[in-house]
Amino acid sequence: MRKAIVLAACCLFAFYSNAQTAIQNAYYSVVVAEGFTQSPAFIVTHKASKLQRRIVPQLKLVFTQEQPELTGAAMDGQPGVVAWRTKTMTTQDINLLGSTDHVAQSYVIKNNMLAFAYKDAAAAQVSLTVKFLPGQQAPVFEVGLEAHKKGEYALGFTGMPQVDSADVDFVYQPLTWSWKRFPGKFALTEEAYANTAAVFTNHHGYTEGLAVSLADIPYRYALAAQWNNAGKANNPFWSVFPADGPKANSLFGMAIRNPAGKAQPVIYSPLPGTGKARLNKGDKRSIGLVYVLYPGNWEKGTDFLLSSVFNYRSERQNAKASLNQTLDNMLDLAMNDVYGGWNKELKASNYQFDVPGTVKNVSALHPLSLYLFTGNEDILKRRAIPMIEYVMSREKFLFSTSDSAGQAQQPSHFLKGPCVDIGELVALDELTKRYTPAFSSEALRLFGKSRQLNMNTQTGGGSWQDYLARYRLTHHPDDLKRSMEGADEYLKQVFYKYSQTFFDSPGLRDRGAGFTTDYGLRIYDLFELFMETKKEVYLQAAITGAKQLLLWTRSNPAPPAGNITVNKGGEVKGIFPGRRVSALEGAAFLPMDETTKVAQAEIPAWQTSLNGLVPEAPNTYAFGPVMLAHHAAWLLRLAHYSNDTLLRNAAYNAVIGRYANFPGYYFTSLHTEVYQREDYARHPFYDIKYNAIFYNHIWPHLALLADFIVSDFYYRSKGRINFPGTFAPGYAFLTSQVYGSKKGTVMGNENVQVWMPSHALRSDKVAFNYLMGRNEKDLFISFANTAPKTVTQNIRFNKEVIPYQEGKTYRIIVYDHEGKTKEGSMKDGKLVVTLPANGIGCIQVKGIGWKQDDVMAGQVKLENRFVRYHANEDTLATATAMIIQPTEKTAVFYIYSNQTEKEWKQCTLRYRLNDSPDWTTVTDSAYPFEFDVMLPRTNDVISFEVTAVKTDGSTVKYPSKKMNH
Known part of the structure; x- marks a missing residue:
């Protein structure tokens, strides 16, 4: 492959050697090709590698008087x-609106410009100026x-x-055509979908393409063409x-496939049908396009594109x-039944935004x-145990007490659980x-079965x-x-030879890619x-997948220096x-005033930047990226192994200060x-107006914050602060590590x-995040400075x-980032901590330890703890x-039936503990039919009988x- 590059350079060197003048900087040179009059062209040379490419100064002007x-639109289902719709046609080919080709006739070199x-x-x-x-x-x-003259205009650079x-x-x-998924036809991705505003290929050992100059991407969220359907x-x-x-209001569109079916990067701006494209005589438009030419594989090209361009x-x-304050605030919200959207009776979060x-x-x-x-024992009893009961009994993540047809997202009405993957059951066991x-038992029973x-x-x-x-x-x-054999086969399909369709990955063959994580490698599973195996191929595949994910993370527009005005006019739409007020598929929104009254303010622009975030899925990206950024912690762990600062930067941009x-x-x-405010979500559902509220996301969001904090200290300390996690698969892209079952290491301890x-620590500033542990x-x-x-921060322990x-x-004992120590003292729970920019430190306080309570609430029994059986009749x-025993001291008896309100109208549980003569009777008159009994001691024997009254x-x-027993 390298020989091909050298030969190409030799063939083109004649043009360079006969050039009269070149423009250049330390990295590239540009020279007009010999024979320009007969065949207009210029040569770009990457100096370090001597890689050269011949570019034609060709532009395509699109003009139509009709608006x-x-x-x-979609292409390849994406x-x-x-x-564009005109009076006579609908087309995805901008050239069909009326276009002419223009090739340069002459040139002038002046002030290092061509x-x-x-x-x-x-x-x-x-015009074209290099x-x-x-x-x-x-x-x-x-x-x-x-x-x-007056009309609709666009100009494309078509000389690549x-x-x-x-x-x-x-x-x-962008968004979706990567790996070897070559577009099925020519069509332009609009700015609103251009997370990485570039089109490129890697071929013959180098990366080549075009990117929109950051200076020409204004700092606002570009709205997709779907918004033109509003009110129709x-x-x-x-x-x-x-x-x-x-x-x-997208300003530009880009494509990698030309109308002839060849790979050829092209960018057009402005886009006809938008305000910027409607010009009067004398109006001007221009845009800067960065020419991307870099030797090596596409990963090196991506590094160059992101870091340099x-x-x-x-x-x-x-x-x-701080992230710790955010975690505490979010936990307080999650434990509030109203503001946290908790349905106590159904043991789950209300899902009313999408499916009321x-x-x-x-x-x-x-x-x-x-x-x-x-x-926090309250979390255990009021959320963890009910959710365990839910996932062990329900058929699907989404549950409805109605079985009416046509409900959106296909909820289940049945108790035919568990409703989680094998991996979750194994993690719960751990x-x-x-x-x-x-x-x-359920993990082994369900193994090998395909479920929805x-x-x-x-x-x-x-x-x-x-x-x-x-x-x-x-x-x-x-x-x-x-597992390794299956993973190796998977890598043969999508890693050793890249995906060419949206259906060739296992799990996608029936439905195609949907969520953002479906379009890349199974990064988290591979890691x-x-x-588990320490086989480098799985790590390298995960890192490669992470590099492709970087192209999905927003890298533009760049926030301007200084402050910007937010909440203009004192309100936010x-x-x-x-x-929505209906669960039916396709149910529209019931219009209401969605204006939030909030004070206008001046804040640093970077605080509102969306760079680092990813879409939930391409089909929802018209409404913007999401901050449910589970990928961030994984990128930090991969950055530790790869020493890749781009992965680290993307991780930090996704979570910190948001x-x-x-x-x-x-x-x-x-x-x-408005969404950054501490009280944003502390309101009833209909009073939270800026964006969508999914209450079932609160706990995954808490998990991602905990995962990020632990992973960040692991990364910053180069593994010296390490709390091993447990894999939590979740669903879609909500995959994380969770913590608490394994002990770790802190600076050699x-x-x-x-x-x-x-609320363990109080501080006079917010720059630091912290992570605590005890033996x-x-x-x-451990403290991390994000500034x-x-x-310097003054830290005070909360004595409670x-x-x-x-x-x-x-x-x-004070540890620096390398683990070097010095001794000091602390009195009255006060610490003064000074950290360098983006630095870390760790303090070991001697004598404030934690001795586990050896007193058990009864001897743990593992027999006769699970049974599934049928009624006599x-x-x-x-x-x-x-x-269900989640801890050494807490156990609950849980029982549920698979019968619905169609079969039963009432169910009764009669039980007693430890052969007591006293029986307790509990009746459930509403579906779902389920009971739980908190056991006073974990080894209490429970005897029970269930009866039900049928609808007849x-x-x-x-x-x-x-x-x-």
């Missing part, structure tokens, strides 16, 4: 491209036009080399959006709150781990120290991920072998397999025009910070238990949380009973049972 309608001159055209005068700009290594092609698609090793056209009666979804509201960096620092009348949970691991993380046999847990997505079926999960449960070597409480979902404004009680003797507090300058003795002087009516008045009785 076409810009619409959102959204984000644009089309300016090409073109023959004047009837519609406009066009220049080098300060802070930009690569040459910039500035294309421009001056209108000669053409390459056969068969020769392309990697392709990129023939579009049920968009008809309720205000017709006089926001409209499409887009100046991608860590933009953020703690703003309104339903509830949904993501994972019981999230609240369970947050209990272990914080030690976090609860295997005190609950139901987890392992989230909407209609198939999961399970004996995937390599499931084999890895079962290996962690049974430690049978054959399971690990099968988990690497952690909501993204959606109202709220909110002080739960921020909701979707973001389409760079000029509001082993057997440290992570311990992060709420039997000492307390460990780009040295910061950390039991220090007033007046006593405690010896402390009806073999189809089953009951499932289990002892007859009685069904189950055999008497005894458990936990």
